[in-house]
Amino acid sequence: MALRGPRVWLWRWRRNPLKRRADRVEAWVVLGVWTLTVIVGVLAGTSVSRSVEHGLARERVEWRPLVARLAEKAPGTTSDNDDVSRAEHVWAEAQWTAADGSAHSGQVRALAGSAAGTPITVWTDREGRQVTRPVTETQARVRAVLIGGVAGFLAAAVPLAGGRAVRRRLERRRIDQWDAEWSRFGPMWGRTTG
Structure with missing residues (x-):
């Protein structure tokens, strides 16, 4: 390891008769x-x-929200409290129709105990496949x-x-x-x- 003295700015570029090619x-x-x-x-x-x-x-331009309907009753029980916590949301099967008319289904987050046929907003791509909500600008x-x-x-x-x-x-x-x-x-x- 080489010995080091005090730092001098631009020392590599100063003239020095002892400076080697290296x-x-x-x-x-x-x-x-x-x-x-x-x-x-x-x-x-x-x-x-x-x-x-x-x-x-x-993604913000191509992904669109659609209304899906729950295919079955969501598991759990409905809360009487209007202030529903995120923990009271459960995964449930939903169905929707894409812009091209094709039918799709998938798991969505819904309030516990929601009845079959309850409308849920889902985000889809151009082909109608379920995607997450696009990020804001x-x-x-x-x-x-x-x-x-x-x-x-x-x-x-x-x-x-x-x-x-x-x-x-x-x-x-x-x-x-x-x-x-x-x-x-x-x-x-x-x-x-x-």
């Missing part, structure tokens, strides 16, 4: 890696974010930013890790060169002149 190469590697890391991270994050937001916007923006940020961070980690590996190899090579030079010149220090 030091200049490392300076360019560091500059290139950081530039590539920023560019890759921003491009990946932006493109993924746009893709997610576009997909969610398409604000929720889509937040989701796109979060997913884009994670994708950008992960994409930026690739050139950063590659740069770290190259720098580690340059550091090892530089240490080996110093060892070779010390073994060559070290014994001369014991001699006295005069």
Whole structure:
């Protein structure tokens, strides 16, 4: 491991008669890696974010609510309280007709004890298959930013890790060169002149 002194800004770019070729190469590697890391991270994050937001916007346009009817009485008993908790909702079989006239059925959340034929709103795609309620524009923006940020961070980690590996190899090579030079010149220090 190399000894490190106080941090000096832009030290890699300053003139120094002791600077070796490996030091200049490392300076360019560091500059290139950081530039590539920023560019890759921003491009990946932006493109993924746009893709997610576009997909969610398409869902908001294509997915439609339909009225389904319970095919059977929902399990459980009806509560007399008007303020129904989410725990009093149960899964029940419902049937609906898609926009193209095809019949569909599936499990929906309904109040416990609801009678057969009770209307329930379901969201469907173009083919009439049941889907979840689409996210709002604000929720889509937040989701796109979060997913884009994670994708950008992960994409930026690739050139950063590659740069770290190259720098580690340059550091090892530089240490080996110093060892070779010390073994060559070290014994001369014991001699006295005069």
